[in-house]
Amino acid sequence: MIIFSLIVIAVIAALAGYFVGARQRSLAAEIPAAAPVAPAATPVAPATPPVMEEGVGTDRFGEEKARLIRSRDSEAAALRRELADCEPAIDRLEAFTRERAKLLRSLADTRAETARYRQLVIDIETNAPPPILAGLGEPDDLKLIVGVGPVLERMLHSLGVTTFRQIARWSDREVAEFDAKLPEFPGRIVRDQWVTQARALHHSKYGDARAEPRSRA
Secondary structure (H helix, E strand, C coil), X not given: CHHHHHHHHHHHHHHHHHHHHHHHHHHHHHCCCCCCCCCCCCCCCCCCCCCCCHHHHXXXXXXXXXXXXXHHHHHHHHHHHHHHHHHHHHHHHHHXXXXXXXXXXXXXXXXXXXXXXXXXXXXXXXXXXXXXXXXXXCCCCHHHCCCCCHHHHHHHHHCCCCCHXXXXXXXXXXXXXXXXXXXXXXXXXXXCCHHHHHHHHHHHHHXXXXXXXXXXX
């Protein structure tokens, strides 16, 4: 009888323990699980720009400098070539300019001499004395011949030439002889056409045709 009572008590204790455990598990399931705590954020250091190594920067600077120098030298060489190509044309242009100026001066001198000669002829025709008052033997003003100045007139006088008629009657041989006697003025007689001028001056002054050149020897 005592054994039966012990068995009943053990069963009741086991059932009570079972119900108590089940109740505790049910309460634990009803309580919400606590939110997990996030770990503290770690401060982020600011980004550091990449540091260029000193050697790399120096190399790039040297390369850029060398490129600029090559570009400058290339442009200078191109300019020198263009200048060399233009120099012959510049020389020809300068020579042409000098020749043109020389021709213009010569043309101006020729025109001045021609104008002077024409004016002298006009003056002679206007103011020439009549043949009665102006004898053939008196000296003429040889300076009226274009190309004959005071010095040449004195030299001609010293050679016995004092009139237009004498010069107008010179033959080619006499022209050569008097040209040789005037070595300081070679070729002046033919170049300035003294014979033609003297013939015209004589005709304008005296009005006759006795100044025709003598027959050639």
